[in-house]
Amino acid sequence: MKKPTKKHSANSWSNWAGAQTCHPDLILRPSGLGELTEAVGAAAARGGQVTAAASGHSFSGAALTEDLMIDAGNFSGVIEADRSSGLVKVGGGTVLSDLNRELDRLGLAMPNLGDIDTQTISGAISTGTHGTGADLPNIPAQVVAIDLVTGDGQIRHLDAEATPDELRAARIAIGSLGVITAVTLQTVPAFNLHRVDSPMELDDVLANFHELAADNTHFEFFLFPYTRKALTIRRNRTSRPAAPRSRFESYLSDVVLENGIGDIALRWSGRVPASIPKLARFSGLVMSQAERVDASHRVFANYRTIRFNEMEYALPREAGPEALGRVLDLIESERFPIGMPIECRVVAGDDALLSPAYERPSTYLAVHQYRGMEFAPYFEAIEEIFDSYDGRPHWGKRNTQTAATLAPRYPEWERFQKVRQKFDPNHIFSNEYIRKILGD
Numbered sequence: 001m002k003k004p005t006k007k008h009s010a011n012s013w014s015n016w017a018g019a020q021t022c023h024p025d026l027i028l029r030p031s032g033l034g035e036l037t038e039a040v041g042a043a044a045a046r047g048g049q050v051t052a053a054a055s056g057h058s059f060s061g062a063a064l065t066e067d068l069m070i071d072a073g074n075f076s077g078v079i080e081a082d083r084s085s086g087l088v089k090v091g092g093g094t095v096l097s098d099l100n101r102e103l104d105r106l107g108l109a110m111p112n113l114g115d116i117d118t119q120t121i122s123g124a125i126s127t128g129t130h131g132t133g134a135d136l137p138n139i140p141a142q143v144v145a146i147d148l149v150t151g152d153g154q155i156r157h158l159d160a161e162a163t164p165d166e167l168r169a170a171r172i173a174i175g176s177l178g179v180i181t182a183v184t185l186q187t188v189p190a191f192n193l194h195r196v197d198s199p200m201e202l203d204d205v206l207a208n209f210h211e212l213a214a215d216n217t218h219f220e221f222f223l224f225p226y227t228r229k230a231l232t233i234r235r236n237r238t239s240r241p242a243a244p245r246s247r248f249e250s251y252l253s254d255v256v257l258e259n260g261i262g263d264i265a266l267r268w269s270g271r272v273p274a275s276i277p278k279l280a281r282f283s284g285l286v287m288s289q290a291e292r293v294d295a296s297h298r299v300f301a302n303y304r305t306i307r308f309n310e311m312e313y314a315l316p317r318e319a320g321p322e323a324l325g326r327v328l329d330l331i332e333s334e335r336f337p338i339g340m341p342i343e344c345r346v347v348a349g350d351d352a353l354l355s356p357a358y359e360r361p362s363t364y365l366a367v368h369q370y371r372g373m374e375f376a377p378y379f380e381a382i383e384e385i386f387d388s389y390d391g392r393p394h395w396g397k398r399n400t401q402t403a404a405t406l407a408p409r410y411p412e413w414e415r416f417q418k419v420r421q422k423f424d425p426n427h428i429f430s431n432e433y434i435r436k437i438l439g440d
């Protein structure tokens with residue numbers, strides 16, 4: 001085997017939140033397909049375990065391994081772009097912020113994105129990363145072809161015409177089918193978004209939830225437990241010209257106010273949990289009206305430095321308001337010390353075999369706990385509510401599910417397992433988390 005291009009000296013890896021760590025025998029950043037197939041082949045021959053790890057923005061243990069960790073960072077950038085059809089092929093390790101800038105230069109954009117842009121395209125699609133929009137599906141639904149190196153050592157090209165089932169499996173596979181080296185995306189012409197943030201009474205948001213979701217291309221809201229206030233965020237397409245914020249404005253709003261002061265307050269609340277309801281009520285009071293117009297990718301992405309742990313579930317769309325009411329009642333009756341908001345988004349159904357929104361328009365509810373603070377009792381209590389709606393977990397976020405509890409919630413579970421058996425018969429692309437959620 002050739003010498004690895006890059007071996008992290010300490011061979012230790014941790015996720016963004018800092019709560020998932022591992023010590024791989026080798027972290028390999030292959031320089032190209034030859035080195036990648038050789039490394040995967042050698043791992044398969046010795047019965048090893050491999051994961052592809054990207055930006056580490058998953059809260060679950062999806063990317064952990066004690067054996068071989070592949071970093072696909074050298075497979076990055078735009079490979080081919082057809083401006084007339086909007087089809088763009090990019091390296092699997094491309095970071096979303098780089099992708100967005102490249103697309104912008106081509107006069108193109110992703111139709112929908114999540115709320116940060118530091119993940120890679122492969123990491124984002126592999127866990128079913130989504131934004132918000134009643135009629136818009138998640139990011140993997142924008143994928144029309146995938147190139148990957150599978151556990152049987154083959155380089156495969158999957159597309160909707162020749163290999164439809166395999167593509168539907170690989171769009172969201174939590175790294176279990178192989179290492180993605182390229183992704184072809186269906187992009188749209190570049191567009192501007194008008195974002196309006198408005199505080200509202202939570203009861204009004206819940207009573208008008210479906211109208212708000214239908215009337216805005218991208219609707220979401222945040223609410224702080226112990227308040228009855230929500231911060232609604234509406235993003236709509238506009239023909240108005242972009243008016244980007246100055247560096248100073250961005251710094252003041254994102255770094256100092258949102259993240260800096262928020263971090264200090266949360267750190268304080270971690271030391272004095274009894275202060276949390278007061279802190280939450282204060283956060284409810286300082287939510288303010290704001291608006292801006294800018295290129296879509298700059299309006300989608302937020303700057304996040306406050307570290308936390310998160311659990312998020314996709315529920316049937318219509319169950320969203322009722323489930324959220326139950327979550328709030330539980331937090332308040334159990335006095336859980338939660339100083340971070342709950343996020344509520346909507347997503348259209350899609351057909352990826354393991355999509356949390358598989359053939360089901362969904363409401364996504366996400367709960368967060370500040371880093372270093374106990375999250376398990378809170379998340380597990382809330383998870384029981386999500387279970388009662390046949391909720392499907394975001395694969396990149398905390399959950400306590402097993403293959404046995406998940407299989408009945410995914411109508412195409414067996415079809416996915418057949419593709420997994422074909423592409424990775426010895427399950428080398430596995431780890432503790434994958435074995436738990438997908439089975440041995």
Ligand SMILES: Cc1cc2nc3c(=O)[nH]c(=O)nc-3n(C[C@H](O)[C@H](O)[C@H](O)COP(=O)(O)OP(=O)(O)OC[C@H]3O[C@@H](n4cnc5c(N)ncnc54)[C@H](O)[C@@H]3O)c2cc1C
Pocket residue numbers: 016017051052053054055056057058059062063072092093113114115116118119120121122123124125126127128129130131174175176178179180181304394396397
């Ligand atoms: C601050 C923050 C904000 C977030 N916002 C959102 C949001 O708005 N919406 C949302 O849905 N999620 C969100 N997430 C979750 C995040 O988008 C997902 O967890 C995503 O998978 C992270 O991508 P990554 O590049 O960091 O991949 P990693 O976390 O490193 O890996 C994720 C999975 O992808 C697999 N993978 C990575 N690269 C490859 C490859 N080349 N080939 C095959 N498999 C691969 C890994 O094996 C693993 O299973 C957020 C996370 C954070 C920390």
